[in-house]
Amino acid sequence: MSGDGQGRRHWFDDEAGPVVRPYAMTRGRTTSAAQHRLDLIALVVTEQHAEDPEADHTLSPEHVDIVELCRDVPQSVAELAAGLDLPVGVVRVLIGDLVDDEMVHVTRPVPPAELPDESILRDVISGLRAL
Amino acid sequence: MIFGRSERGKPPVEPVTLKILVAGGFGVGKTTLVGAVSEIRPLRTEELLTEAGRPIDDISGVEGKHTTTVAMDFGRITLREDLVLYLFGTPGQDRFWFLWDELATGALGAVVLADTRRLEDCFAAVDYFERRSIPFVVGVNCFEDTARYPAEAVRQALDLDPGVPVVLCDARDRESVKEVLIRVVQHAMAHAAAAREAVTT
Numbered sequence: 361m362s363g364d365g366q367g368r369r370h371w372f373d374d375e376a377g378p379v380v381r382p383y384a385m386t387r388g389r390t391t392s393a394a395q396h397r398l399d400l401i402a403l404v405v406t407e408q409h410a411e412d413p414e415a416d417h418t419l420s421p422e423h424v425d426i427v428e429l430c431r432d433v434p435q436s437v438a439e440l441a442a443g444l445d446l447p448v449g450v451v452r453v454l455i456g457d458l459v460d461d462e463m464v465h466v467t468r469p470v471p472p473a474e475l476p477d478e479s480i481l482r483d484v485i486s487g488l489r490a491l
Numbered sequence: 492m493i494f495g496r497s498e499r500g501k502p503p504v505e506p507v508t509l510k511i512l513v514a515g516g517f518g519v520g521k522t523t524l525v526g527a528v529s530e531i532r533p534l535r536t537e538e539l540l541t542e543a544g545r546p547i548d549d550i551s552g553v554e555g556k557h558t559t560t561v562a563m564d565f566g567r568i569t570l571r572e573d574l575v576l577y578l579f580g581t582p583g584q585d586r587f588w589f590l591w592d593e594l595a596t597g598a599l600g601a602v603v604l605a606d607t608r609r610l611e612d613c614f615a616a617v618d619y620f621e622r623r624s625i626p627f628v629v630g631v632n633c634f635e636d637t638a639r640y641p642a643e644a645v646r647q648a649l650d651l652d653p654g655v656p657v658v659l660c661d662a663r664d665r666e667s668v669k670e671v672l673i674r675v676v677q678h679a680m681a682h683a684a685a686a687r688e689a690v691t692t
Contacts, residue, residue: 399597400536400565401508401577408502434505436577438565442534449538469508469597476599480507480574481680484599487570488673491528491665 382446385422386453398452403434403467410463419461422446423454427463434467506573511675512594514581514619515604516612520632520662521580522564524604527668529566529578537562538590561587563594578672581616591619600679601627602671604662607640610648617649626682630660630671654681 383390406427413419413427425444429435435443441451458464513521525533538561564580579594595601601620605613613629620627631645642657651657656674661667 400563400579400594401510401597403505403508405503405505432503434503436508436567438536438563438577438579439534439567441536442565447538448536467505467508469510476507476509478680478683480509481599481676481683483574484509484570484576484676485673487574487576488568488669488676491568491570491669 382450385420385446386450389453390449391453391456398437398455398466399469400438400448401436401469403436403469404430404440404455404458404464405434405467406431406464407462413463416461416463419457419463420454422450423458423463426451426454426458430464504572506569506571506575508575508577509599510577510579510594510597511672512579512581512598512601512625513604514591514601514613514616514627516606516609519604519606519609519612521604524602524630524632524662524668524671525564525566525578525580527663527665528568528672530569531567533564533566533580535562535564561590563590576672588619595620595623595625598625600675600682601625602675603627603629605629605631605645605649606634606637607631607645608634608637610645613649617651621652624682626675626679628656628658628671628674628678630658630662632662633659654678 404426410427410431413424419427422444426440429440429443437448437451437455440446440455441448444451446454455464455466459466513524515521522533561582563582566578568576568578570576579598581591581594601616603613603616603620617627617629619625629645629649629651631640631642633639639659642659646655646657656678658671658674660671
């Protein structure tokens with residue numbers, strides 16, 4: 361996927377919009393049972409034992425994409441939504457399914473109303489300086 | 492799969508993730524600021540609003556329209572293998588406040604980007620962060636063809652608390668944006684220290 365789509369006169373492929381309506385992928389669900397509201401920066405990590413998600417016929421191609429994308433490098437919810445070009449709400453439901461199936465787990469970012477450790481903040485400052 | 496996955500058996504590093512919000516009026520340079528420091532081209536996530544938007548969105552006249560799309564631009568800075576900072580541009584329209592709530596949850600702090608020609612555009616953002624006591628810094632984006640105002644004048648015009656840092660910046664310039672973000676984190680630390688003080692005394 362390259363970003364060289366500028367200046368085209370016609371809509372092809374992705375530009376023509378989704379073939380499947382987004383919430384059809386979740387079979388109309390907008391929340392999943394186990395779903396603690398996933399933060400946009402929560403990281404999704406594929407479980408080691410999730411070897412061959414394609415063999416699981418209960419999973420949609422989008423589920424499989426998520427499992428594969430998060431295998432080597434954990435991905436944030438926001439990055440998955442952008443990468444798969446799906447609304448955040450849809451991605452959350454799909455991740456919820458995968459958590460239920462124990463195919464992935466999700467890291468919790470720093471809880472609300474609680475700042476991370478001062479030492480982490482110092483690391484952030486020195487990290488920014490070193491950029 | 493012919494190629495074995497690299498380092499099979501070794502679980503990937505799960506970094507700590509943090510976020511800083513970038514707020515401000517439409518066209519003030521939020522996405523430019525994110526792009527100036529992000530290691531990825533700013534990405535866009537979208538949220539379809541259906542039920543959630545119903546009490547807020549006035550759809551009279553367009554009853555056939557069931558969904559609205561809100562876009563949030565974001566970037567990523569990997570500070571260390573185990574420490575990743577995300578920057579989120581907030582959606583510009585005021586009626587998407589409820590999305591701000593979600594974005595603001597757990598945020599380290601915020602940058603309110605201001606344009607001195609249209610300072611009033613950032614009133615809402617300043618108000619929002621003040622009310623929720625989210626530490627924020629006002630970044631005055633110095634556009635080339637505008638008169639420069641001293642930071643103090645901006646502070647007065649926005650009626651900011653004395654503790655809120657006001658920084659003149661250039662949203663296109665990486666060094667300048669780095670400085671703004673450092674100020675946000677420093678301010679967040681001071682904010683946290685003051686909060687702790689208040690609890691213990």
